[in-house]
Amino acid sequence: MSKMVTVDYFYKNELFEQLQLWMILPPVSQFNEKSLVPAQVTEIPTGEQLAYYILNKNERLHLNYDVELYSTKNDKKALTEEEKKFYLRNTILSPINKETTKLAEEIAYQQETDKEKARAIFYYIVKNYRYVYPPSCRGAKSFLELKEGDCGEFSMLFTALCRALNIPARTVVGSWANGKMEGHVWNEFFIEGEGWISVDTSMAFIQKKRPWSFFGGSIRTIHWKKYFGQTEGQRVVFSKDIEIELVPEYKDDEEAFIAASMIINGENFGWGQQSLNGCAPYLQPIYIKFQTNNELFFLQDASHVLGTWKIREHGLKHLLAVLKITSLIVATVTMLFSFIVQNLYLEFTFKFTFIIFFLCYILRREYLVIFNIMTLFMILSLLATLDGG
CATH class of the missing domain: 3.10.620.30 (C8orf32 fold)
Structure with a gap:
């Protein structure tokens, strides 16, 4: 099965006149869609590239790219x-x-x-x-x-x-x-x-x-x-690590009213207004810096804190994921109707679609033992229904 996935990341500055944003650039040679060019790119000790963006009001950062599932197999065997x-x-x-x-x-x-x-x-x-x-x-x-x-x-x-x-x-x-x-x-x-x-x-x-x-x-x-x-x-x-030093330098807003969106080691920490000695606590996948004109401001929506991302599998994995959801819906609906209306076709349909649902798990190699047993049980039940019909 394909080891490639598509990552779709989106951040829009909806709240501030200007916002600074740091993120690690993904390890890809090209993007399917890239809406904003970083103001600065710095290579960091992890071997990754740290991008720095400036987003004015209503500007957006949109990165859409294909990448292999993560593995350490091809990493180096010695450190400097x-x-x-x-x-x-x-x-x-x-x-x-x-x-x-x-x-x-x-x-x-x-x-x-x-x-x-x-x-x-x-x-x-x-x-x-x-x-x-x-x-x-x-x-x-x-x-x-x-x-x-x-x-x-x-x-x-x-x-x-x-x-x-x-x-x-x-x-x-x-x-x-x-x-x-x-x-x-x-x-x-x-x-x-x-x-x-x-x-x-x-x-x-x-x-x-x-x-x-x-x-x-x-x-x-x-x-x-x-x-x-x-x-x-x-x-x-x-x-590939946390507490990455931010470049350009992250200047804490010491005079701002800090909205304590996080507690670190027992102390209030204002996400988006403070750093850990110039470092982001973590990049998942971004860290931001905003100004509030000394007003108490809470970032309550995750999209304003981290942005949003969605990851889609490729090939057979994606098809099986879609089929899994579809077959479960069909199986559940027809099973409920079969309890209300005694009908051989409805009973056959819900058992057959449950088999498809279980097989999707098996082919995706998820909970193999459990779903092998459930598949066998449902096949026997379906055969008994056909014999009874």
Whole structure:
């Protein structure tokens, strides 16, 4: 099946006379549609290009592009000293301090290799922390105190603990590769000779403790232990780390009335008016800067904070996704009518379309065991209906 997807990203400055916007340019050679040229492009330590835009009132940024599903297979197998330093740095959201260093050493004291140490951290986080969305506070420091957070906190803590043991690590920001605004955050750590290795502690927690959370969706989950070392291969990356330094310099609006749209490590943070020492907390896929003329202003709509994006699969995957939804609607409607009106054709239709619905899951490799059983059950039921007719 095709590994290509189409990403359609849109942001419109509807509120301000002028707005600054930063985002990582996607790794593509050309765009299907690109409405605005960046005022500046800077290569950053992750190897990505950071674009800087200025949007006047009612101007829009629209990027439509085709990209392969994200994979670390073709990434480099060695890091330069500068890259190692970058991926071992101390940050606000993933601090390297006495607390995280002591905890990391306690977790990994029996492990010999960096990979074994990272695996011990993975198991520790999955066992001792709880997934909650939305989180009450952002950052590894708060996560250590509250013992709960979403994918961001799970990832920030994993990064901090790995870096505390001198293991290069990064918090990867992206999206599930289907649907609208399905943001997600996970990790990668680096082993010389092997390269970047994927880890997803929050998905591991969900699959271990709440295995039905994604049932019925279009995300192909795997066994929770496999989230150390791999993913299901249905992701797009927006940024290969968090707390990216913004260029041109991000100047905090110190005199503005800060609308505390977020709490970071227990302190109010005004999204779009403050930075973390000149860095964006994260780019999913953008960070913005706006002026409010010293008026209290709340960004309540996600489209004003992050913009909107939609990702569509290609080829057979897309056709199966459409067929899955269509067959479920037909099957449900005809099943309801068959309960009201005893009719052989209605009964045949709803059972046959349910088989198609289940087969779509199987062909997309989603919940194979469950839907193989359900398909077999429905086929037997359909044959019994035909024999009875």
